[in-house]
Each structure stands twice: as C-alpha cells, then as structure tokens.
Amino acid sequence: MTVAERGEHLTPRRGVEPVRMTAAMKAFATDLAAQGLKPSRIRNGMMTRFSLDHETLPSLQVAQRFVNHYTRSRLRNNDFIDEATNDIWEAGFTGGEADDAPFTFSWRMTADGKPWVGRGTDEDPFLVGISTKNLLRKAERDPASFILHMDATFKISQAWYPVFVVGVSDSNPTFHLLAIFISSQQKEEHYTEALCALRRVYMQVVNTPMKVLYVMGDAEDAQWNALQNAFGVDNKFTTLMCYFHVAAKFYERTCHLPTETGHLVMRGPQDMHFPRDEAHYLETKEKVLSKWGKKLELATFIKYFSKRWLTGKFEQWQSFRTPRGFATTNNPAEQFNRALKRDYTLHRRLKMGVLLVQLSACCKHESINARQFVITTAPTAALKRRMHELRRQGLIYEHVPTRSNVAFLLNDAEITGEVVYVFQQASVRVYDPELKRTREALPVTAQLSYHTGRMELNEMPPTGWAVDVSTGRCPCLYNMKYAACVHSLIAMHDRAHTGERERFCYRGPGREAGQSAQAAGKPMNNRQALDDERS
Numbered sequence: 001m002t003v004a005e006r007g008e009h010l011t012p013r014r015g016v017e018p019v020r021m022t023a024a025m026k027a028f029a030t031d032l033a034a035q036g037l038k039p040s041r042i043r044n045g046m047m048t049r050f051s052l053d054h055e056t057l058p059s060l061q062v063a064q065r066f067v068n069h070y071t072r073s074r075l076r077n078n079d080f081i082d083e084a085t086n087d088i089w090e091a092g093f094t095g096g097e098a099d100d101a102p103f104t105f106s107w108r109m110t111a112d113g114k115p116w117v118g119r120g121t122d123e124d125p126f127l128v129g130i131s132t133k134n135l136l137r138k139a140e141r142d143p144a145s146f147i148l149h150m151d152a153t154f155k156i157s158q159a160w161y162p163v164f165v166v167g168v169s170d171s172n173p174t175f176h177l178l179a180i181f182i183s184s185q186q187k188e189e190h191y192t193e194a195l196c197a198l199r200r201v202y203m204q205v206v207n208t209p210m211k212v213l214y215v216m217g218d219a220e221d222a223q224w225n226a227l228q229n230a231f232g233v234d235n236k237f238t239t240l241m242c243y244f245h246v247a248a249k250f251y252e253r254t255c256h257l258p259t260e261t262g263h264l265v266m267r268g269p270q271d272m273h274f275p276r277d278e279a280h281y282l283e284t285k286e287k288v289l290s291k292w293g294k295k296l297e298l299a300t301f302i303k304y305f306s307k308r309w310l311t312g313k314f315e316q317w318q319s320f321r322t323p324r325g326f327a328t329t330n331n332p333a334e335q336f337n338r339a340l341k342r343d344y345t346l347h348r349r350l351k352m353g354v355l356l357v358q359l360s361a362c363c364k365h366e367s368i369n370a371r372q373f374v375i376t377t378a379p380t381a382a383l384k385r386r387m388h389e390l391r392r393q394g395l396i397y398e399h400v401p402t403r404s405n406v407a408f409l410l411n412d413a414e415i416t417g418e419v420v421y422v423f424q425q426a427s428v429r430v431y432d433p434e435l436k437r438t439r440e441a442l443p444v445t446a447q448l449s450y451h452t453g454r455m456e457l458n459e460m461p462p463t464g465w466a467v468d469v470s471t472g473r474c475p476c477l478y479n480m481k482y483a484a485c486v487h488s489l490i491a492m493h494d495r496a497h498t499g500e501r502e503r504f505c506y507r508g509p510g511r512e513a514g515q516s517a518q519a520a521g522k523p524m525n526n527r528q529a530l531d532d533e534r535s
Helices: 023-034 039-049 060-073 081-090 133-139 188-206 221-231 242-253 259-273 280-291 296-309 331-343 352-368 380-391 450-457 476-483 484-494 511-516
Strands: 103-105 127-131 147-153 163-169 175-183 214-217 239-242 396-398 420-424 427-431 439-442 465-468
Touching: 039 060, 081 221, 081 352, 103 188, 127 188, 133 163, 133 175, 133 188, 133 352, 147 188, 147 331, 163 188, 163 259, 163 331, 175 188, 175 331, 188 221, 221 239, 239 242, 239 396, 239 484, 242 259, 242 296, 259 296, 259 439, 259 450, 280 296, 380 396, 380 484, 396 484, 420 484, 450 476, 465 484
Parallel strands: 147 214, 214 239
Antiparallel strands: 103 127, 127 175, 147 163, 163 175, 396 420, 420 465, 427 439
16 A cells, blocks of 8 residues: 555554464374364363463463364264265174274275265265174173163264164173164164174174074164064074163152152052062062052052053063173163263363274274173172171171071071071161162261162071072072172171182281271171071
C-alpha cells in the first residue's frame, strides 16, 4: 500500500507472532500423542518438561493444530473408508501369520479372498473380527471345561459402532479372549455373521470344528437366535442366562413396592438360583410362587415373572445348570470390557483407524500374556479371608458330638477321619447409613451379601455340615454353586488337607504362645455334661 493510497506516512504495527513449537517440543508431543493423550494434556506436559512460562509456552490452539494434524496423517485417527480398508486388507488372515500376530477376518469376502469392508449402512453393514492363532487355540479343549461368553460393549467408536467380545471362561472363572468384532449394527444377522466367521477361521487354524457345551449371554433375542444359528447345526449345547441380568430386571420391577414386599420378592429368585438339582428347584419354585400369591399387589409381577423367566428362551439361570465353580453371570466378559476401555481406548470414543490399531494391540497383548487355563476349581483369596475372620470371631468351628449328645447315643452321627462336622453361626449385621442397608460386622474383604450369606446356613443340620475332606464337598448350597465354602476350608485346614505346599515346622519365638492361645470369651463347646443336643 502506497502513501498516496493510505493518506499517511504511518502504518499499524504488526501483531506479535504466536510462540511456535520447537523441534524438541514436536518430538515430545508426538510421543504423547501416540499414547492417546489430548492436546491440553500434552501442552501441560511440555510446560513441565521444558520449564516454560507464559511467554515461551505455545498456545493451546498451536498445540491442537499440530497434534490433530499428526494423529490424522500418521496415526490413522480418521474415519476414511479407503484407509481403513487398506489396514484391514494388510492384516487379513492368510494362514502364514505368527502365533501372536493379530489378523482380521470376516464372513463376507471379496473376489480375491480379502475381508469385505462395508460402509456401515443397512444395505452394506460393516463387520470385521480381530484375533490371533494363540487366542483361537484357547477353545481347543474339552467343551465341558469352559463356558462360551458373548457380550457387546458401547461408547468405543465415534461412529457409534458396538464392539462384540467373544471368549471362554474356565473353572476359576477367568476370561480368555477368542476374538473381538466391530459391527455397525446389533441385529440377529450381524451376530450370526460374526459367530460364523469365528467358526470358519477357527477351523482354518485348528483344523477341527469348534465345539461348545455351555453358552452364556444376556436376555437378548437377537443374540440367542444367532447362537442357535451358528452352533445349533452340529452342537448340542445349553444356553445359560446371566443371573445378574435377571436380578437387575427383578429390581427394576420391584423397587417401587413397599420395603417388606420388596424383600419378599428379592428372596425368591435367590432361593431359586441356588437349588441342588431339578427336583429341588421345582420344590423351591412352588414355595416361592405360593408366598407371592398371598400378596395381591404381586399379581401382575407373577404373570411377568412366569412368562419371562420360568418359560421360554431365558429360563435357564439356575446355578445347578452350570458346572460347579464356573461363572453364572457374564461378569468375566464384562470385566474384560472394563479393562479394554481403561487400558486401550482410555474411556474415549475413537475413530475407526485408531480403533483398529488399539483392538489389534489388545489381541496381541492378550495372546502374549495369556493366563493359564484352570481345570480344577480352587478357593478364592476372598473366601479364605472370610474363613479366617469367621474363625477368629468364633462363628465357625468343628462340631464334635459328645457322649451326652443324642445323635452320639443313637449312633446317628457318623464320625470318621474323612467326614468333619462344621457348625456355623450367623454373623451380626449392622446398619450402614451410607449404603442404607445392613452389612455383616466383618471386614469388607470378608463380607457377603445378605442373600448369598444365607446360602451358607440354609437347611444346616443341628450337628453342622458334614464335610468330606477327601473331596472337599459340603452339602451347603454355597458349595453347590462355587465348589468351595468356608466349611470345607475349615475341615480341610483342621485335617491338614489344604492342598498347599508343606512347610517346615516353625520353632521360633512365640511358638508356644501361638499354640496355646484360645479365642476370647466362653468356648463354644463348653457345656454341661447332660446338656441336650444342640438345636
């Protein structure tokens, strides 16, 4: 602009240029961006890393432009179909992959044998699976030794695509991943397509058809029908119902009822969940329905319960239908989904390019850090803590019939080296104002819920539970479901059948004091000589 055009000899001073990122700052930002951090976090990290102040620190806009451009161009942080297709085709299954190398697969294939990548519409849905050879081999075992789980998780994709997780749980129960699927829809045909693709790639890797005996899922018609379509052709399996889903629906239907009626209703499904066998279940069901029938306000609920949970597709939620010690809920798969969001997606919705990278990394890590598949059920650490705490408070002990005992005189109480009678008393419950409910007066790590704790004492004989220390079996309902209980732990501990590695005898300070110590208060077995049998 000339002076004649402006009419003056002065021009306004150019504004101060924004602070730019140095090469060191850019290298630092790219490292953090690859870990999934946001531009604001990266900017805060630069301020600490390079000791910057308000004059030398680049603005948030500068950091955002650089980080966003880098993630879009280098880290595939976009939803472009052509780039996602290239990534999927490059990782497509060929059979020559390493055991820990992740690969992609699908049911529909292109003319040259590559996975079909749809656009995500109703006419052309998107469905791609990711797995490794080692993950698929987790199901190469006796179908009676695992339960197949299938669960969908959300809030992972910016395109709002659900992610299907398919895996198996052992008797621990520990979850072992088989494959992860990304799908644009959540309908029966998409579930069926995912499971059929899994069976086909499993056949190609293991060279044997995939066999299942137990399958667990939620009360979803599309998922139930897909399991029948994919596995019902050559497998005779039991479709189990996640008990947590049942309990949640019970609470939704009864939370508006009066407190006393609500407690009566919630006891029913718990009693029907813990029967020993089919005959015990039918007997318990009749008792529960009879009690509910006396409440007029439950007439509508009884109709809903009988139609939804006692007949039809979703009636098999009782614990005796599942092998002892195995999972009765979808919690193993739910916990895996929780870890997936925490460690890989960082609780964010990702674009398709980054999502494929993170799910592939998840499959590779699960394949490398594979957990051992457990065949035999072992007591959990929480159950051991509960046993020690109950014993410390004198609430559980070995019951030895005395000469004044009626059962002893009649020779009804069998006393052998293989059978131990364990008697348990109910722990005191205190009201917790924060939870607005009662809880056991035990440490948090040793507590059980009210209804689950009832199963330890329900129908206990006067002489206590007769525990077979050779097998670790106890007649209590808790042991029937979890294949372990505090009674069996007490019995095996007293008979030195804990199954743990034997240690040398401790002869240091305090040995005599520890052996001669007794619990505070009156001993449980300290009674008069002619005392009658405990009732």
